[in-house]
Amino acid sequence: MSIALLVTVGGLTTVGLYLITARSLSRILLGFSILGHAAVIALLTAGGPPGNAPLADRDSASDIANPVPQALALTAIVISFGLTLFLLALARRQQALTGDDLVEDDLEDKRIAARLQTASTEATA
Amino acid sequence: MVLVLLGFHLAGVGMVLALGRRLGIRPLLALGGTAPAISAVWAVVQLIAGSSDRTSMVTWVGGLDLELRFKVDSLALLMTLLVSGIGALVFIYAIGYFNRDTTGGSRFSASLLGFSASMVGLVWADSVWTLFIFWELTSVTSFLLVGHKNQDPSVLAAARRALMITGAGGLILLAGLLVLAQQANTTIISELPAIGGTSGTIAAILVLVGAATKSAQVPFHVWLPGAMAAPTPVSAYLHSATMVKAGVLLLAVTGPAFANVEAFTTLGLAFGLTSMLWGAVGALRQGDAKLILAWGTISQLGLMVTLLALGTGKAVFAAISLLFAHALFKAALFLIVGEVDVRTGTRQIDQLGGLASSMPLSFAAAALAGLSMAGAPPLLGFTAKEAALESLATLDGVQQIVVSVGVGAGSVLTVAYTLRFVFGVFGPGPPTVVAPRRWLMTIPALTLASLGFVGYLVLGWVNDIVRPAAVELNAAADYSLLRWPGLTAPFGASLGILAVGTALGFGVIRRNVGTPEPKGARTADALLDGVLVAASRATGRIQHGSLPVYLTVMAATASLAALPFFTGLDTSGLVLANQPLEMVLAAAILVSATAGAFVGSRLGAALTLGAVGTGVSGLFVLYGAPDLALTQLLVETIVVVGFVIGLGHLAQQFPAASGGWRLTRLAVSVLGGLSVTAALAAAAANSVGQAPLADLKAGAVDEGGGNNIVNVILTDMRALDTLGEVVVLATVALGILALANVRPPEVPG
Numbered sequence: 124m125s126i127a128l129l130v131t132v133g134g135l136t137t138v139g140l141y142l143i144t145a146r147s148l149s150r151i152l153l154g155f156s157i158l159g160h161a162a163v164i165a166l167l168t169a170g171g172p173p174g175n176a177p178l179a180d181r182d183s184a185s186d187i188a189n190p191v192p193q194a195l196a197l198t199a200i201v202i203s204f205g206l207t208l209f210l211l212a213l214a215r216r217q218q219a220l221t222g223d224d225l226v227e228d229d230l231e232d233k234r235i236a237a238r239l240q241t242a243s244t245e246a247t248a
Numbered sequence: 249m250v251l252v253l254l255g256f257h258l259a260g261v262g263m264v265l266a267l268g269r270r271l272g273i274r275p276l277l278a279l280g281g282t283a284p285a286i287s288a289v290w291a292v293v294q295l296i297a298g299s300s301d302r303t304s305m306v307t308w309v310g311g312l313d314l315e316l317r318f319k320v321d322s323l324a325l326l327m328t329l330l331v332s333g334i335g336a337l338v339f340i341y342a343i344g345y346f347n348r349d350t351t352g353g354s355r356f357s358a359s360l361l362g363f364s365a366s367m368v369g370l371v372w373a374d375s376v377w378t379l380f381i382f383w384e385l386t387s388v389t390s391f392l393l394v395g396h397k398n399q400d401p402s403v404l405a406a407a408r409r410a411l412m413i414t415g416a417g418g419l420i421l422l423a424g425l426l427v428l429a430q431q432a433n434t435t436i437i438s439e440l441p442a443i444g445g446t447s448g449t450i451a452a453i454l455v456l457v458g459a460a461t462k463s464a465q466v467p468f469h470v471w472l473p474g475a476m477a478a479p480t481p482v483s484a485y486l487h488s489a490t491m492v493k494a495g496v497l498l499l500a501v502t503g504p505a506f507a508n509v510e511a512f513t514t515l516g517l518a519f520g521l522t523s524m525l526w527g528a529v530g531a532l533r534q535g536d537a538k539l540i541l542a543w544g545t546i547s548q549l550g551l552m553v554t555l556l557a558l559g560t561g562k563a564v565f566a567a568i569s570l571l572f573a574h575a576l577f578k579a580a581l582f583l584i585v586g587e588v589d590v591r592t593g594t595r596q597i598d599q600l601g602g603l604a605s606s607m608p609l610s611f612a613a614a615a616l617a618g619l620s621m622a623g624a625p626p627l628l629g630f631t632a633k634e635a636a637l638e639s640l641a642t643l644d645g646v647q648q649i650v651v652s653v654g655v656g657a658g659s660v661l662t663v664a665y666t667l668r669f670v671f672g673v674f675g676p677g678p679p680t681v682v683a684p685r686r687w688l689m690t691i692p693a694l695t696l697a698s699l700g701f702v703g704y705l706v707l708g709w710v711n712d713i714v715r716p717a718a719v720e721l722n723a724a725a726d727y728s729l730l731r732w733p734g735l736t737a738p739f740g741a742s743l744g745i746l747a748v749g750t751a752l753g754f755g756v757i758r759r760n761v762g763t764p765e766p767k768g769a770r771t772a773d774a775l776l777d778g779v780l781v782a783a784s785r786a787t788g789r790i791q792h793g794s795l796p797v798y799l800t801v802m803a804a805t806a807s808l809a810a811l812p813f814f815t816g817l818d819t820s821g822l823v824l825a826n827q828p829l830e831m832v833l834a835a836a837i838l839v840s841a842t843a844g845a846f847v848g849s850r851l852g853a854a855l856t857l858g859a860v861g862t863g864v865s866g867l868f869v870l871y872g873a874p875d876l877a878l879t880q881l882l883v884e885t886i887v888v889v890g891f892v893i894g895l896g897h898l899a900q901q902f903p904a905a906s907g908g909w910r911l912t913r914l915a916v917s918v919l920g921g922l923s924v925t926a927a928l929a930a931a932a933a934n935s936v937g938q939a940p941l942a943d944l945k946a947g948a949v950d951e952g953g954g955n956n957i958v959n960v961i962l963t964d965m966r967a968l969d970t971l972g973e974v975v976v977l978a979t980v981a982l983g984i985l986a987l988a989n990v991r992p993p994e995v996p997g
Contacts, residue, residue, distance in 0.1 A: 124932040127825040127834040128867070129925050135860075137921030138841040140803050144796045144913045149895050153853055156887065157841055160864050163876075165928055171939055173826050173871040177957040179949045184942040187957070188872035191939065194961040196876055198973055204883045205980040211887075211894045212987040218895070219990050232793030 128168045135161035148214040148224040152207060159203030166192045166199065250304040250318045250372055253290060256283040257365030261358050268354025274343045280357035281339025284364050287332035291325055295713060303374065313435045316381075319374035321438065322716035323568070327371040327497060329713070330575045334489045335364045337692040341583055342481040344688030345590060356396055360482065363389035367490050371497065375435045376425040379498070383421065383462070386491050387414040393486060394478040406474030409772055413471045417461025421498075424454025432505060440505040452512040455502055456519065463495025463549045465519040466526045470768035473530075473542045480586030483538065488545050489579040496549060496571060499556045500564070500721055507559055516557025517647075521654035523550030528661030532668060532756055533764050537585045537595045540669045541578065544621070547658060548574050554651065555636060561724025562639035568718045569632040569729055572710070573620060573700065577629055580617040580696035581669070584610050587693065588673060591683040597668075601677025609690050611674045613697035620700040622666040623659065624746060628703040628710065631729040633659065637738035656745060663749020668756055707731050796913070804916045810923035817926065818933035827870055837863035854891035858884055875958050 135157050142154025170192030175182045177190035214224040260283040264276050271279075294302075302320040309315075320328065339360070346353070366385035373379035388411075395407030428451040429435045431443045443451070459465075464472035475487050486492070499516065506512035527547030534540045548570070555567035587610055588603065589595045604611045620629030640652045703710045711728045718725035733739045825831045837860050844856035861884030868877035944957055952960035962970050 124822055124929065125824070125826045125830055126822050127830045129822075129928060131834040131837055131867075132928060133921040133925035134838045135841055135921075136924045137917045138845045140917035140920045141845055141913055144800045144803070144916070146796060149850060149853070149891075153844055153857055156857055157844070157860060160837075160860060161924070164864065164867065165924070167867070167871055167873070167876075168928065169931060171935075176872045176874050177945075179945050179955040179957060181955075184945045187941060187945070189939040189941065190944055190957040190961060193873045193876055193958045194966065196873070197879060197958065197962060198969070200876065200879055200883060201973055202976060204887065205977050207887055208890055209980050209983055209987075211890050212984040215894045216987045216990050224895070226795050229793035229795070232791050236788035236792050 124168055128164060132161050132165050132168070135164070146225050148210065148217055148226055151226070152210040152214060155210060156203065156207050159199065159207075162203075163196045163199050166196045249290070250302060250320055251306070253283075253287050254365060254369060256286055257361060257368070259283075260361050261365065264354055264358045264361060268358070271353070272348060273346050273350045273353025273356065274348060276353045276357040277339050277343045277346070280361040281336050283361060284332040284335035284339065287328060287368060288336050291328040291332060294320070294325055295329070305375075313375070313429075314377060315375060316378050317375035317436065318369075318372040318378065319438055320372050322713075322720050323497075323500065323718075324371050326568070326572060326713055326717045327493075328368060330493075330572070331364065331367045331371060331490050334485060334575060334579050334696070335367075337695060338481045338485040338579075338583075341484070341586070341689055341692040342479075344686040345479065345481055345586055352396065356393070356479070359389050359392040359396075360485070363393060363486060363491070367494070370494055374437050376429050376437060377435060379437065380418070380422055380425055383494060383498075384415075384418050386486075386494060387411060387418055387462075390414070390475070390486050390491055393482040394475045396479055396482070397477070400477075403477040405773060406471075406477045406769075409769060409776070410471040410475045412776055413461050413468055413772065417458045417468065420454050420461070421458025424451050424456075424458055427451040428455065428502065428505065437501050440502065442507045443505055444508045448506065448509045449511045452506045452509040453515060455498065455506075456512065456515050459495035459498045460519050460553070461495070462498070463492050463553065464546050465495070465523040465550060465553060466546070467768070469523060469527065469546045470766075470772045472546060473539055473766065474769050476536075476538050476542050480538070480582060480589060483542070484579045484582030484586065487542065488582050489575040492545060492549060493571060493575065496552045496556065496567070499553060500567065503556055503559055503564070504721060513557050513559065516553055517651065520550045520552070520554030520557055521651070521658075523547065524554060524654060524658035525550075525661070528658055528665060531665035532661065535596055535598060537588065537597055537600075537669060537673050538582070540597075540665060540672075541581055541585060544662070544665055544669075545578060547662060548578070548621075551636065551655065551658060554655065555639065558639065558643070558651070559722070560639060560642055561718075561722045562635070562642055562727060564722040565714070565718040565725040565727045566632065566635035566639045568721075568725075569635050569714050572714055573628040573632040573703075576696050576699050576703070577617040577620040577627075580613055580693050580700075581621070583689065583693035583696065584614045584617070585673070587686070587689040590686070590689065592680045594680075597672030598677070600673050600680050601675070602679040603682070604674040606680070606682045607674075607685075609685075609694060613690075613694045614670055614674060616701055617697040618666045618670045620697075622663045622746065622749065623742060626701070626704050626731075628700045628729075630742070631704065631707065631731065634733050634738055634742060635727065635729060637741050638733075638736075641737065656741065659745045660749045660752060663746055664753035664756060667750060667753030671753075704731065796909075800913060800916050803920045807916070807919040807923040810927050813923065813926040813930040817929055819929070821933055822929065829870060830867070833863050833866045833870070837867075850895055851892065854888050854895075857891070858888040861887070873958070875956070 139154045139158035139161055142157065143151045145151060145154070170189040172188075174188035175186050177187040177193065217224045260280055264280050267279070268276065303318065305315050305317040307315040339357075342356075342360070346356075363386060366382050366389055370379060370382035370386060373382055391407050391411040394410050395404055397403045427447055428440070428443070431445070431447045431451060432440050434440065457468075461468040472487060472492070476483055478487070503512075524547050527543050527545070527550055530543035531540045531547065534543060552567045552570055552574075555563040555570070585595060588600065588607070591607070592600060592603075594600065616627065620627035623630050623633035636655065640648065640655060643651060707729055715726065715728065718727075825834075840856045840859035840863065844853050844860065847853050847856060861880060865877045865880040865884070868874070868880060944961075947965075948954055948957040948960040952964040954960040954964075
């Protein structure tokens with residue numbers, strides 16, 4: 124396996140994780156996209172050594188690259204494309220409604236935490 | 249047949265719930281009592297017909313031994329007789345107990361019948377998992393029944409305490425059963441071999457603690473007096489005759505497996521003797537007749553646990569006899585207390601007087617049952633107590649001294665609190681006003697009480713029920729209950745116990761101690777509250793609502809789980825790069841991505857994303873994947889365009905993040921990247937076999953009719969998958985349409 128690709132996968136994962144933990148929805152979106160790239164390259168490297176395009180009429184079976192990870196990767200690319208565009212639409216909607224694209228803290232969770240906090244202080248009091 | 253009977257019970261629950269709105273509580277109770285009555289008749293028929301093994305099972309997951317497995321052996325038949333027989337009588341009694349216009353009838357009847365079903369299921373279970381399921385069901389139905397008067401906070405607190413203690417005990421029991429089944433290599437209870445070793449000790453301790461919570465052994469007994477908040481039919485049925493016997497039953501059936509485990513005997517004796525003494529002392533301190541009986545139950549259960557912990561043939565025989573006799577007299581006494589409560593309006597013994605003449609039938613029943621509880625002839629309780637005392641004679645050494653002193657003292661106290669109960673309720677005192685008799689309450693109590701005497705008369709039949717059950721557990725338990733033991737040492741001990749107990753009893757009858765503070769219950773409640781407060785605090789801290797923090801925690805957890813990949817990494821298969829151009833592309837991708845992470849402008853970020861995508865396309869070309877490269881380029885173009893269009897209205901710059909939090913995110917991200925790299929390298933080092941390239945190629949050409957193997961895989965081999973993918977994309981497109989169609993909120997005014 125190629126160290127260059129391993130490092131690429133690791134680097135892309137790092138950047139992707141860093142971005143999806145941001146507050147800004149457009150950064151999260153970038154992060155998802157980059158994590159998608161990392162996953163696709165990981166699939167490709169796991170499939171074995173590189174070879175010629177898997178076309179049955181051009182090469183013998185011993186020369187072609189493993190087609191199975193390619194098929195999986197194609198699915199991954201398409202799904203991550205769909206996800207990215209969907210997040211983009213979400214960010215746009217958020218911006219249209221609130222003026223920016225920041226992910227707010229979940230109000231319901233905050234309310235639960237606040238209620239429990241008062242309940243526990245009452246119980247200890 | 250076993251499954252049919254269970255079906256009857258469940259159908260009964262369904263009918264009671266369905267008719268709950270139309271019928272009053274009395275018809276509902278009559279309906280609910282049908283299934284236990286049928287089950288009791290079936291048990292009697294089986295006993296008369298002579299027993300062969302009745303096994304039924306419903307397999308759920310065969311390979312994992314997950315099945316509902318039932319076996320009605322002699323012990324189960326004895327228990328069925330008690331559970332269903334007393335159950336049917338309790339349903340009749342409850343018809344008299346509740347007023348015609350009482351609300352909540354369907355809830356009560358359905359819960360009581362549900363309990364009855366759970367209890368017979370528990371009794372019949374022959375797989376440890378089946379047993380556990382029904383064990384938990386009895387805890388839940390008991391909770392519903394204790395909390396029946398759900399308007400009263402103290403009742404709810406008592407119900408919660410009972411559920412928490414028995415529920416926690418259930419979890420401990422589950423752990424014990426897991427160890428037991430693992431060590432014994434079977435889940436079938438009737439085929440458990442004797443186990444030993446450290447795991448045997450661990451299993452024995454866990455099972456014992458589980459049983460002790462259910463059978464209210466000190467220090468887990470604190471829930472039982474509180475459970476007396478339940479309506480009296482429930483207390484008579486669940487908390488004296490049946491459910492609290494579940495722990496005793498569990499110890500009886502697992503006892504043979506733990507025969508060689510010393511901890512089982514030691515801890516069991518500790519639980520049993522402490523409970524026997526402390527329960528009896530508690531009974532002497534109570535002023536409420538029902539609480540006297542509840543504490544007495546703790547004491548009696550302690551005696552049974554003691555005998556089962558001893559595990560000798562004679563002790564097991566005595567334990568089963570006591571189990572049988574105790575269910576009869578204790579249920580009768582509870583039913584009498586309920587009647588006194590309903591007809592006089594109080595259960596406090598210092599407020600009751602003259603009941604012996606105003607409630608003569610109840611007094612007769614109480615006298616019979618009380619004498620049986622004290623162990624006086626000519627009653628069933630006497631023969632069982634004799635068997636218990638006799639079993640002590642076969643012990644030796646320190647064990648004999650400790651157990652004999654404990655059991656002797658406990659029995660003396662038992663006689664004393666029995667006297668206190670009977671004289672307190674029926675003895676002289678300021679005359680109490682008594683409401684008219686309710687026959688439906690009197691008859692069941694009288695029936696159960698007189699069974700103790702009838703049983704003594706036809707002791708041969710009782711022996712036919714008890715002996716096979718005991719022999720099943722311990723082949724050496726082939727004894728008989730004796731009507732007249734002769735002038736033996738145990739008989740002498742019996743007489744002595746009765747004499748001392750009577751003297752002590754008369755000493756404390758008139759001493760009104762009142763109702764002592766329930767300190768144990770307070771402590772248990774404080775512990776529970778502490779757990780709840782701690783849980784609230786933890787929830788408030790963990791679930792505070794910030795998505796970035798949630799994601800960071802998840803990423804960190806997943807990365808830590810990948811730590812094992814870092815050790816012993818096989819790097820021999822690694823090369824720097826398969827083709828020189830790879831290094832150039834990798835560097836370009838990494839630089840673009842890093843720039844994307846730190847660039848401040850949104851447009852710049854979109855462009856770096858495009859650069860990363862293009863670099864990845866290049867890698868696809870190098871790795872012989874032209875389809876991927878084309879798709880990737882197309883996708884990347886659309887995404888970058890979408891980015892520019894979609895976010896064109898946003899501010900140019902990203903908002904700044906705080907320094908400390910950025911560092912944390914960075915650290916977690918680096919950790920995540922490292923663990924993914926290590927996992928991938930580990931996967932590569934452990935490759936299994938070669939890709940079936942020739943087969944794939946032949947398949948594509950011959951079956952798919954195409955030369956592009958990747959395309960054939962997508963459209964032919966995984967066609968359904970690809971269809972799903974198309975559906976996902978269509979859904980996304982619809983979603984985007986809906987999301988995009990939004991106007992900014994209009995400013996009012």
